[in-house]
Structures are given as C-alpha cells and as structure tokens.
Amino acid sequence: EAKTAYKYIKIGFDHTENIPEFYFSSGIYNYYREKYPEENPFYKSFLWFFRSGDMQEGLNMLKKGSQLGIFTQAECYRYLFHINLRYENKPQAAIYYAQILKKKYPNNLAYLANYIENSIRLNQYTGLIPEINKMLHSDNQFYQYLGEIFYGNYLEVMDKDLKDAIEHYHNADKIGDIDAIRVPHYDSILFLGLGRINKQLGNSDLATQYIKKSIKSAEYSTYRKDAEALLYN
Helix, strand or coil: CHHHHHHHHHHHHCCCCCCCCHHHHHHHHHHHHHHHHHHCHHHHHHCCCCCCCCHHHHHHHHHHHHHHCCCCHHHHHHHHHHHHHHHCCCHHHHHHHHHHHHHHCCCCHHHHHHHHHHHHHCCCCCCHHHHHHHHHCCCCHHHHHHHHHHHHHHHHHHHCCHHHHHHHHHHHHHHHHHHHCCCHHHHHHHHHHHHHHHHHCCCHHHHHHHHHHHHHHCCCHHHHHHHHHHHHC
C-alpha cells in the first residue's frame, strides 16, 4: 500500500505552510523514512522508490504541527513523545509531551500509559500509584495488562518487594494471553523485569531465559540494549 499512500504524502509536502495539518504527515515521513530502516535493516532494499528523509526536519515539522495544527495536534504530540522516548532515548524530552497529553486528555488511558512508562524510564515514581491503579481497575484487559507490568515494576524498584513484583509480572503475562492482547514492546519491559529479579535472586538460568525473551520482544533498540546489557554483565 506504501506506493499508493506516497503520492498523497508528497502532495502534503507542498502545502505545509498554508495547511498546517500536513506538518504531521510530512514530519512522520521525514523521520521514519530514515529511522525505520536504521532500526530494521531488512527493509532498506524496499525503500529505493521513496525520496530520502531528514530526521531532524521531521521532528521540527512535528513540533510545528503540535503548535499550529488542529485535527493533528494530538497526534503530533503523541509521536513526539514516542520518538523521543523509544527511538531517540531522550526520556527527559519525551516527558514534556507525555504530560501535555495527560493533562489535555485526563480520561485517555493510552496517554496515561505513555506518561507512566516515561516516568519509570526517568526513575520518577512519586505519585504513580494512583495512576497505575487507574490501569489496574480498568474494564479493559489491555490496560489491566499494562497496569500489572507497571505495578510489578513499582514493587520491584521502589518497595523492593520482589515476591509481589513477580506475582504482578506473572499476572500481566497471563492477561496478555487473553485474546492475544499482549504487545511486544510491553512484553520486553515485562520480561526484563522478571529477568532482573531472577538475577538478583540467583536464579541464573531463569534470568537468562527471561532476558532473552525481552531481547526478542523488544521493538526498539534502546530497550533491547538495556536487556543485552543485563544479559552480558
């Protein structure tokens, strides 16, 4: 479908100044045209058809879209969060956008999950328990799955309660199997937590199994490197 979409994306490049909504599609294209094959070399040979991008220009366009866009403003914020946290490994930059979305859309659990993940990445746990509880008590099993992962991490890092942390990580793993709601990225966080705990407990073989599962699940090199560092140190 990419070639069909591409002709419309190209039109957007010529209209960003007078129609700011196009900053979103143009920014996404510029960034991902370069970053995606960098993260996934397998796809490099498929991209000869598409004009080169510019990652910094892509980020600049998304910032303009977040300031000037109406219909695409929230999506610009979301991708600025996503790119800065998961691709660029700049959690301090990402939290700015995560906080904006959380404030503008207080009932949106997807944005809340992004904020919690970002806060954990920054090792900033103050005030997270009420937010995590919103996930745990959601009627949606996907957000329960995320809540169990985040709560397991909180128990592991803040309370040093490894037994309960393992229980909640395992709860997340079980929920993930229901209707196949698990997401590889979040699984990588889940399995890395179980790997860290089992390593602390001296269960070397089990720790290695979980860390390897984390590496396999990781969708972003930033998170994959965390697991690889734990595996080889």
